[in-house]
Amino acid sequence: MLIFTLRRLNLFLFTMLLLSILSFSLSFLFPGEQIINISGQINTNPEGIELVALEYGKHESILSQYWNYLNHLFNGDWGISMTSQLPISNEILSHLPATMELTITALFIAMVVGIPIGFIAAINHRKKTDDLILSLAMIGYSIPIFWLGLLTILIFSIQLGWLPSAGQISLLYEIKQVTGIQFIDILLSDSPYKWQAFQDASSHIILPACVVALAPATIFVRLARTSMLNVLETHYIKAAMAKGLTFQQIIYRHAIRNAMVNVIRDVGLQFANLVTLAMVTEVIFSWPGIGRWLIESIYQRDYTAIQGGLLALSSFIFLVHIFTDFIYATLNPLARETHRGSR
């Protein structure tokens, strides 16, 4: 486990290094002055710019410029937004939790719905049920997400009027932002209408989370199906059958556990895809997350915000990636130490 951890740590450091280099070089690639792009100081006079340039080591070599940039990053100074003139780090801290809330809820829904359906498809391999599930899954990951979002708004919010169509919570409730994750904030607050606010927030998250979850759920269906089919062909399942266990005992006691392990390995890979979908969904559902903020920054040519947002969002994705790797390694001894058994 130690070697595994060290290896992951190594990969993590390397990735962070590359991401910071990428983000640093973006300030040169974006149109306009590099020093304004990196700091966001758009309304200052030439003397002010000169001060900022000194601060970022503009007159020194490129390496020390990069070093200065890293120092700024670690001190929490990510520059200020070109449009709102607020510090980027604050903007990210207030927007990222909403995205986390949406993506993690969607991931949860996708796993809870997708994986069992995939197992059902695998158990009914080459029957009508399997074909039906596979065709539905194919349509599910072919639907353009923005179209699906609009259709659900039309059906569930406008025609049926069941669920709200925009925002994170109704404006009636005043919740102070502590962690940024709405549900935790509501539970922490001492408002007398806590439970009403909680219900309101949950009814707001249902539609966007389901829209984000659809495509990943169909991918989980396929992953779970393949992994279950592989498990059902192994020798220990045959041994269990020979022992005379009933089919249900085999599935519940042996097959599901071993199939789950392989599905969890791919959760991390799916996460980047899920965040992409969440970015578009946030625009449609006016969800105050980092995806909508980034897309608006593009309309406004706010290069400092794009730079910071890219760094924050991709580090978040990478952290989730490593986290699922760890879960996988804890569940599966074969993944962390090769000497345990053979495949």
Place this chain on the structure above:
Amino acid sequence: MARDNIYQEEEFPSPLMQLWFHFRQSPVVKIGFGCFLFLCFLAIFSSLISPYSPVENHLDSLLLPPAWDDEGNVSYLLGTDNLGRDMLSRLIHGTTLTFGLSFIVVLISLVIGVVIGSLSALTKGVKSSFLNHFLDVILSIPSLLLAIVIVAILGPGLSNTLWAIVMVLIPQFIHITRNAVEEEFNKDYVLASRLDGANSLRILHYSIFPNIIEKLISQATLAQSAAILDIATLGFLGLGAPIPMPEWGAMLANGIDLFYIAPWTVYLPGLAILFSVVATNLVGEGMRHALKARKES
């Protein structure tokens, strides 16, 4: 065993032919392939087929519903939008933009990706390990975010989004080519031709490419369905094709305000995207099945 083959010479179909043989077994895949060819046809001959110009305004017939509606007019088969432009013509022209351009995008990134991927498979050591990690990092960034960043550098517009999507797709092709080439290099037949004195480039050209081409094609169909969705998404967000262009995503964005009074301006482009992505995915799925069947036979 009786020989029912009267000819002395035995003919082995090439890997690609074997793939085609397995590919056409399934009827669903055949339908998907038919739809795919149909879309290609539309994309190439769009200006000949479409009844009107995609930007021509018919001011006396604004927001006409499709012809099967009571108020519809059969000269505008799928209705018109808020500026009186014929939906059918716009959808057909949109095939060229969304579907046709996604095909070109995939082709460009396939060529670049395969060249870099196979060259990198031939190098070893620090350089290749660096490239591997670098690709992992690029692949962990969401594709849309990467495309948005590239659009921010180049500025919005259709051609810039296309370059952005090309750059997003290249790492996937590098990754798959690299792995496939490395896998083939360890096989005995490559060793045999190496013992014959062939150099690496010759082996790549004559021995390896014919054996990995179907893997690349199957990845290309996956990439194309992603490319269609990305072009449409960027168009929808207003970063890709500008609004008057009949690109499906941009058409959808144009119809949002009219969603409630003229739902067909939103339904139809969405259905068009769904149709083309399903057709592409069916072809890809059939390809993967055929690959698997060929390996097992």
